[in-house]
Amino acid sequence: MIKLELADVGMRFGDVVALEGINLAVPRGSFVCVVGASGSGKSTLMSLVAGLTRPTSGEVRLDGYPVTMPGPDRGLVLQSGAVFPWRDVERNVGFGLELLPRLSKAERSERVLRYLEAVGLNEFRHALPKHLSGGQRQRVAIARALIVEPEVLLLDEPFGALDVQTKEDMQLLIRKVWRDTGTTVLMVTHDVEEAVFLGQRVVVLASRPGRVAADLSVPLGDHRDLSVKREDSFLALRAKIEDLVRAFHRTGGQGPRQVVAARSYTDSAARTRSAELSPPEPVEVTRPDSRT
Ligand SMILES: Nc1ncnc2c1ncn2[C@@H]1O[C@H](COP(=O)(O)OP(=O)(O)OP(=O)(O)O)[C@@H](O)[C@H]1O
Ligand SMILES: [Mg+2]
Known part of the structure; x- marks a missing residue:
């Protein structure tokens, strides 16, 4: 198919x-x-x-x-690693979940935590993108795309x-x-x-x-x-x-x-x-x- x-x-x-x-x-x-x-x-x-x-x-x-x-x-990760500058890491990663109303608050937090850990950014979860390295920002973008588990x-x-x-x-x-x-x-x-x-x-x-x-x-x-x-x-x-x-x-x-x-x-x-x-x-x- x-x-x-x-x-x-x-x-x-x-x-x-x-x-x-x-x-x-x-x-x-x-x-x-x-x-x-x-x-x-x-x-x-x-x-x-x-x-x-x-x-x-x-x-x-x-x-x-x-x-x-x-x-x-379609989950997209661009070459430039674009993220929302005004959102901290956690709220960047969780962004897509806000569009999935079927998830409970607990499920959202669990998933955010899981993906933050998967990309190794748990300890930076309250940081703003401007305080991250280029590679860390890119990992935020990756987690943000993966977390919604798009088709x-x-x-x-x-x-x-x-x-x-x-x-x-x-x-x-x-x-x-x-x-x-x-x-x-x-x-x-x-x-x-x-x-x-x-x-x-x-x-x-x-x-x-x-x-x-x-x-x-x-x-x-x-x-x-x-x-x-x-x-x-x-x-x-x-x-x-x-x-x-x-x-x-x-x-x-x-x-x-x-x-x-x-x-x-x-x-x-x-x-x-x-x-x-x-x-x-x-x-x-x-x-x-x-x-x-
Ligand atoms: N918005 C645009 N306006 C004009 N030309 C463009 C535009 N976007 C891409 N191009 C041209 O199209 C061609 C392909 O560009 P593209 O960015 O798709 O290449 P790429 O394979 O992604 O390269 P790279 O490996 O450097 O990222 C290039 O010649 C580029 O100059
Ligand atoms: Mg390119």
Whole structure:
């Protein structure tokens, strides 16, 4: 069952074609990561799915209906880690629960406490955002999105401002929330290691225009702990995707065709190359129908 769908989505900003012909289906309950170089259109894609902006062509659909505005069914963590400056940590994190009248006061407090602990901010619960570090503010934003346990979680580089240890704690937290709640996650990141660790699928965006260059399944199973990052199969997939990101990153006068042609790839990457030279088609599209 498809939860979220981008059908031939394009987005132009004047002469800049940020996204073009994006077709992407995110099945209910799946975890899909989108990677791409800076400027490849990742945040633009997120903003369209969140309903913050409308595409200039094509359509974004949620449960089959066009997305026209933000909604409580989609929890969003932005790259900038935006929080309410006038609310303390506890009231920032609890914000979304105010919109859920079915919860009792005791249930709300319990949930706020649980998520404050999960992101390690319990002792800062009465602090205002201006007294927090960038990484702490980002964790407030993460807890605020997770606490409502939304049907869809949209994460735009949510861990970019965090140190490696905190980042890995947050990666484990996101995986736990995903597995416990059955939410559908779409996450964009430039961090390929993170994408492979978290995603069931990794979609690679090509730059200028932003297009789907590759769509690869991550055959690592559901029970992943951090040690998987050191396994050979993990490292090989990571290297392959990093090569793809680099190959499809248009820099200066050197376009992706030249870069791709100069490299040698495995079978699937060869198909990617032909996809690049002919009409853009996603390669290796896999639709995991269950959590493996
Ligand atoms: N509001 C806007 N007005 C004009 N151009 C924009 C706007 N938003 C994005 N763009 C352009 O669209 C392209 C994609 O930008 P986007 O922010 O989506 O990239 P990104 O993949 O998120 O990059 P990063 O990894 O640096 O966050 C860029 O060329 C950018 O200049
Ligand atoms: Mg971005």
